[in-house]
Every structure is written in structure tokens, then in C-alpha cells.
Amino acid sequence: MNNTTRIAAAISRLVLSSDSAPISLTQGALLLLRVVLGTVMVHHGFDKLDDISDFAESYVAAIGIPFPIFFAYCAAITEVVASPLLALGFLTRPAALGLFATMLVANYHHILTSGFFIPSLELSLLYAASFAFFAIYGGGKYAIDTLIAKALDKFLSVPAGVDAIAESVKVTINK
Numbered sequence: 001m002n003n004t005t006r007i008a009a010a011i012s013r014l015v016l017s018s019d020s021a022p023i024s025l026t027q028g029a030l031l032l033l034r035v036v037l038g039t040v041m042v043h044h045g046f047d048k049l050d051d052i053s054d055f056a057e058s059y060v061a062a063i064g065i066p067f068p069i070f071f072a073y074c075a076a077i078t079e080v081v082a083s084p085l086l087a088l089g090f091l092t093r094p095a096a097l098g099l100f101a102t103m104l105v106a107n108y109h110h111i112l113t114s115g116f117f118i119p120s121l122e123l124s125l126l127y128a129a130s131f132a133f134f135a136i137y138g139g140g141k142y143a144i145d146t147l148i149a150k151a152l153d154k155f156l157s158v159p160a161g162v163d164a165i166a167e168s169v170k171v172t173i174n175k
Contacts, residue, residue: 027141031089034139037130038087041099045079048072063109075102086134089143096134103128 048055056072065071079102082095106124114120139145 023141030137030140031142033130034089034092034134034143035087037127037134038083038085041079041086041127042083045076045081045083048076049080052076059106059109063105063112065105075105078102086131086139089139089145092139092143092145093135096131100128100131100135103131 052069052072055076056068060068060072060075078098082098085091085095086099103124107121107128110117110120110124
């Protein structure tokens, strides 16, 4: 096979294969997505907190959720706290799960008020799908969660010689 054929094959694999990107590039893309999602989502929580009673009446009470002020605060605080956590990759799964839950309620609101009208649903659907992904996948390689997990693994790991010593020393208990 000549060099031109090899280059063409490599380009074809890169363009057509879904898993051919280098891991660092894939993880970098996940970092970018996480940071953008967290950054643009946080303002939704601050908007809710600006006029919590209007949000509670217009959105929460409108779909029949009891205690609308309480749940409006829950949604706003979730968005204000969980969005930066997602962007940092710290407690990524719980943060994404909380944000996913708020987007499920937002989708329910849009369906009740507008039906399956895509322009009103699309943003909350995209947010929900993205948050569901991070709730399942986690923060990725470039997340604070990963640094903490690696540090814990290193701290909690058993030194290599300890397993050998444990195997050589067997205690038998006789009844």
C-alpha cells in the first residue's frame, strides 16, 4: 500500500468512524460542553431568583405543582448551585441529575402550555439530554471529580507487598 492510499484510509477513518478521535480531543470536547452548559445555565437560576413569585405563579403553579414558592426556590437554587459545579466538573453526576430534573419539569411545562411545539421545547430538550449525558457519564478526564478519584485511589491503594504478605499468613480457626 503506498503512502497516498494510507493517508486516504486514515482520513476516511477519521471522517467516518465515530470513535477515531484521540481521547484527549474527545475529553477536551466534553470539557468544553460541560463549561458552556454550566456557564449559560446559571443565568436561568438568577433570573428565577430575581422575581421568584412571578416564576412560581407563571410556571410552577401553572402546571399544578403544590407549594409553588418552595419548588420555585428549589429550581432556582439547583440551577445557581449545580451549574457552576457542572462547569467545574465537581460533583458532576449529582449536579447534572438535579439540572436534568429541572429540565424535565420545564419540558412538562412547555408540553402543557404549547403542546409538542418544537420551538418552545427545543432548548429545554437539548439541556435535558446534555444533563442526562453528564449524569450518566460523569465529568470526564478533565474534571475535578477525576482528580479527586485519582487521589483517593492513590491514598486508599494497598501497597504491592501487602497482598503477598496477606496471602502468606493464613489464620485457621478451629472449632
